[in-house]
Amino acid sequence: MPSIDKNPNFFRLLIISIATYLVIVSSISFIRSVSSTTDENQWITLPSNLYITKELNNFSIDSNSVEKFKVNLSKIKPGFLLRDINNIVVKDTIQLQKVLNSIKESEINTLGIITNSLPVKYFKIKIKKSKIPGDFIYEMPSSVLIVNVFKGGGSERAGLKAGDFIISINGIKFKDGYEADKYLRVNSSEDILHYKIIRNGEIHDYDVELAKIGVTFYFLLIFFVSFVFYGFGLFIGIRKPGIQAARLISLSFVLTGFLIYNGIEGRYFLDFDILTILQFLTLSACSAIGLPLIIKHLLYFPKEHTELIRKQWIWIVPFILGSIYFVSSNVFYIFFLDVYNMTGYSQFFLFYSISVIIYGIVISIIYRKYSTPENKKTSRLVRYAFYFMLLCFINAAFYERIYFLISENQYIRMAPFPEIVPISLLLLVLAYIYTIGKYSLLDLTIKVPKNIQYIIISSLWKLTFVCIIFLVIWLLSNWKFNFPNIKLSGTSITVLNSPISPDLQEVYSKMLIIFISLFGVFIFWLLNKGIRNVLDKKFHQIRFDYRRAATEFSEIISKTTISELSASIAKELKDLFHLKRIGIILFKNEEKVIAQDYIGFDYKQFSELCKESGKKLSDTIKEFSGEFRIEYLYEPIKTIFHEYKFTYIVPIKTKDKVEGAVLLGEKLSEKSFTREDFNFLSAILMQASIAIENTFLVEDCTLQERLKHELEIARRIQIASLPQRVPDINGLDIAGISKPALEVGGDFYDYLNGTRNEITVIVGDVSGKGTSAALYMSKIQGILRTLNEFMLTPKELFVRANQLLYKYLEKNTFVTVIAAKFDSTVRKVNIARAGHLPIYYYSSNDNKVSKIIPKGILLGKSTNEIFNGHIEEILMDYQPGDVFLFISDGVIEARNNRFDDFDEHRLVDTFRKNIEFCSEKIMDNIVQTVSEFISEVEPYDDLTVVVVKANSDMN
The missing domain is CATH 3.30.450.40 (GAF domain)
Incomplete structure (x- = not known):
């Protein structure tokens, strides 16, 4: 045999040949399996053949069953099975009769009962012998118990139900569920099979139409995972055949791929032909070689453990166990076990695999000192994936046994979510790929660009998301809702003594499904949005802000x-x-x-x-x-x-x-x-x-600094020109504020006259912002203060001011102003306006806000004749509790970062909400609300607010 290290192509040819053979056998087996017929139900071998034919009443349920397992029945129905009496397991009616004859009539007995539908439960009842009817047990012949009927399938269409006992198919009897399944699949050429069943103590006949193809999602997932193992093993073996660790990993994964499909999937070898023999022998060989290879390759991966490799017995022992398993399983399977029944073989494999696993764990514990911190870090993800996979396998293999030990009332219970086993195997492959890529092991650089990673992961998430939605839809469509005996109408809620009608039950079910669907859509939307945001952030897919x-x-x-x-x-x-x-x-x-x-x-x-x-x-x-x-x-x-x-x-x-x-x-x-x-x-x-x-341009920077300093001085001067204190006027509560958008601005307000009972409130706005507007504002403020010395009304004041300003204002500059002269002695106010915003007036009598808008045009933009002809003065009464609000356009035109204006609606709403407060509080709350609205956006216009509130104080 050529040296593989010197001739890597030999290993490439070897691994390709092995993988090709295993793929062909697996594919043929897959095709034969999915093309097998099915009657679309689930059955199990009878846990007892003592069939209860009569109802049992006047009993009590064992306290453990009630408190611990929530079993609560008023009667034992026909169709249940009897397992034991007084903890004595009863095999047949003869033994039953002997046990009953040994019991006194008044003695209380404990009967072990098994239900006849999923989940099959085992519980105990206490009953006097005198209350047990005669001939209440029928000893059934060999049969199987239907525990589940697939909705819409051939069995349901024929009339079969969960809880039925099948005693023959086409007149053929069988001793257990395996023989029944074998007969069903071997005779797949028939379209319709004749079933003889027992239901409620009576024998019935049904003709069941078989489905031509029977495949489950779990079966497809197992098949897919096995091919992932084939592919990964081939990839490593072909890319790096000259590295010992790579060769061991390659062989381990290829052989395990066959073991996954033909071992974990658990299909019976029902067709005893050449393919079956090859499949069984190959499975035994893959098991005997594959598991020891896993132990050996861990000595080389992710880093070589030189000290342990020198101790050759460490990896030789698993191969000895594999050889013993291979010989013994084949000998016993062929000569001592039923050639069609894989149950005995599965016990051999379970014992062998547990032995290898325990051996590997013991070795890793004993020699853990040889593992350096670096090795532990490198192999962490692979180890965690192995641990998770082992837990999943242990759960699948021992769940029923462990559950029965913990909970005696659950007689037969399958491990929940069996798909977790193939999923754990997929995670193991991903752990290997990630570890090899991250640490550049086996001289391989497995680097998937992040944008491709993002596409793959986001696509997987979308697929998962769609699957979740379909799963929820399927669950809702198959969920049976039990509603309380309550009838709802437009005028009353009625509690009924009897269950609600099916029609009403259907209405309630539809209403509940609609509500759950709407709630689910919202939850799924939030979930999808959250995960997409996490993925976008993780893979840096965030768009420009x-x-x-x-x-x-x-x-x-x-x-x-x-x-x-x-x-x-x-x-x-x-x-x-x-x-x-x-x-x-x-x-x-x-x-x-x-x-x-x-x-x-x-x-x-x-x-x-x-x-x-x-x-x-x-x-x-x-x-x-x-x-x-x-x-x-x-x-x-x-x-x-x-x-x-x-x-x-x-x-x-x-x-x-x-x-x-x-x-x-x-x-x-x-x-x-x-x-x-x-x-x-x-x-x-x-x-x-x-x-x-x-x-x-440093010089420009210096100039900007000097200008900034001068603007600061101008700002202080402008602030000083505004009212520094609020005049004390009988019957009036006044507050005002002006905030420029820049260092200085064109808004202003003033309080003129200032006697004990009279005051003129003025608010104005000069077009533009900054220095030019501030200079005009100072000039106009001085003119109005000077003219007010002649004790003019608001209208007269504006007419005189327009006459002066018309000569000096630039063409692109204009002024708006509004004034209100209050006389608190008679509670009257004179109001005039020159193009400014209206006064917002709250009437305490009407409890509403209105606008006071006297006619008036811009100040200083027309001759006195025209101006005088377009201005009016309003005289009106006011009452205690009335409020007058003066503003500049910087309030209602304040804009946030979404380019929404604060607008008049928000102003009036804020104004109304604060009417009960004093004028200063009203002013502060309006300014604060505007500030919160624009948030971090810099104001682009000056803001002025003045509030005058009338009260009953007439000191």
């Missing part, structure tokens, strides 16, 4: 030094595009590298190279108007950029002048850059280029 980017870049370009600016741009671009690495190079006058920042690698040598190549690098970048690949650079810098894993260069330009460049590395998602990426980056760099240019 243009608004956030614009906001953050607005902050970045405010950096005062060029080094801060370049560092901030690099960090922001890396976060926005989710890059593994990025670089920023900034030039001074297209010659000298004035600043550079890099993220994602050690850039000390690289930055020196760029600094030395400043002029040449700048000239090369200048030739390109947009992004370009590294390949277009000159040598040797092109090779160096490649070594540092940069892929693209994006110029930063202003008016064809190169300010710098952005060096792009690979994305974290490992996706290629798209046109959308470059367009977005170009838009950002356009802003950045302006910021870079402005940063170089």
Whole structure:
């Protein structure tokens, strides 16, 4: 035999040959299995053949059954089985009669009862012998118990029910469920079979139409998993046949793949032919060799345990056990067991596999000191996958036995969710793939790009999500709801003495299903959204947040030094595009590298190279108007950029002048850059280029600082020009505030007259913002204060002011103002308006808010004749509790980050909610509500609020 290490192709040929043979045998077996007929029900061998034919009454259920197992029956129905009396297992009616004859009539007996439908339960009742009817037991012939009938299947259509006992098929009797199943599948040529059953003590005949193809999802999953093992084993063996660990893994997985399908799947070898013999012998060989290979390959994977490999007996012992198993199982199977019955063989395999597993666990515990921390870390995921798989196998193999020991009332119970076994095997393969790829084991580089990983995982999630939805739909459609005896009508709720009618039951069921469906849609929507967000974040698939980017870049370009600016741009671009690495190079006058920042690698040598190549690098970048690949650079810098894993260069330009460049590395998602990426980056760099240019202009920065200082002085002067205190007016509670959008603004308010009983409240707004608006505001405020000395009404005040302003206001400037003169002695108010927003007036008598809108045009934009003809003054009474609200357009036009205006509706709503408070509280709450509405958005207009509230205080 040639040396495999020197001739790896020999192993390639060997593993391909073995895998091909196993795949062919498995595929033929699969085709034969799925093409077998089925009667679409489930049956089991009788746990007892003593059939109860008469009802049992006047008994009590054993306290353990009631308290522990929630068994509560008023009578024992015909069809149940008798297992034991007074803990004596009864085999037949003769033994039953002997036991009953030995019991006194008044003595209380304990009867062990077995139900006749899934889940098959075993419980005990206490009953006097005198209450046990005569001839209540019928000793059935050999038969099987139907425990489940598939909905809509051939058995249900024929009339068979769970709890029926089949005593013959086509007149053929059988001793157990295996023989019945064998007869059913061997005689698959017949379309209809004649069933003789016992139900409620009576014999019935049914003709059952067989289904031509019988396959379950569990069976398909097992078949799929076995081929995953074949594929993984072949991949490792073909790629790395010269490595011992790879060869052992390859053989282990290929042989285990056959063992999974033909062993775990558990189909009987019903057709005794050449294929059956080959299948059984191959299964025995795969078991005898495959399990020891698993033990041996763990000595080499993920790292070689040299000390343990030298102890050859460690891996020889499992092969000895495998040889003993192979010989003994075949001998006993052929010469001593029923050639058709795999039950005995499964016991051999179970004993053998447990022996190998225990041996492996003992060896790992004894020699755990040889495992280094590094080996433990490398093999952690594989070990956890193995542990999980073993737990799943133990659960599947021993669930019924363990459950019976814990809960005696559950006589026959299958392990829940059997699909967990093949799923655990799939997880084991994934653990191997992940471990090999992460730690580059077996000289293999298994690297799936993250964008492909994302597509696979998101597709799997979508498939899982759809399966979950279909599963829920299926469960709802098959769920039987038991509603209380309550009848609902439009006018009453009636509790009935008898169960509700089927029609009403159906109505309630539909209502409940609709409610559950709506709730389920909401839950599934949240679940899908949450998982998609997690996947997007994990694989860096998050789309651009243009608004956030614009906001953050607005902050970045405010950096005062060029080094801060370049560092901030690099960090922001890396976060926005989710890059593994990025670089920023900034030039001074297209010659000298004035600043550079890099993220994602050690850039000390690289930055020196760029600094030395400043002029040449700048000239090369200048030739390109947009992004370009590294390949277009000159040598040797092109090779160096490649070594540092940069892929693209994006110029930063202003008016064809190169300010710098952005060096792009690979994305974290490992996706290629798209046109959308470059367009977005170009838009950002356009802003950045302006910021870079402005940063170089130190003189402009100095000027900006000086102007800022002067604006601060102007702001303090403007604040001082506004009322510094609230006048004390009898019967009136007044509060006001004005907040400029910039350092200074064009909004203003004032309190004129200021006697004990009279006051004129003025609110105005000059067009524009900033310094120019503030200067006009100061001029207008001075004019109004001067004219008010003549004790004018609001209308007269505006007419005089318009006459003065008309001569001096610029064409693109206008003024709006509104005034209200309150006389608290007579509770009257005069109101005039010059193009300003209305006064919002709350009437305590009517408990409603209305708008007071006297006619009036803009101040200073028309001649006095025209102005006087278009302004009116309103005189009105007010009562204690009435409230007057003055505002500027900065309130209702305040805008949030979704570009929604605060608008008049929100203002009135806020105003009404705060009517009961004092004027200052009303004002504060309105300002606070506006501030909360715009949140972090900077206000773009000045804001002014004045509140006048009338009260009954007339001191």
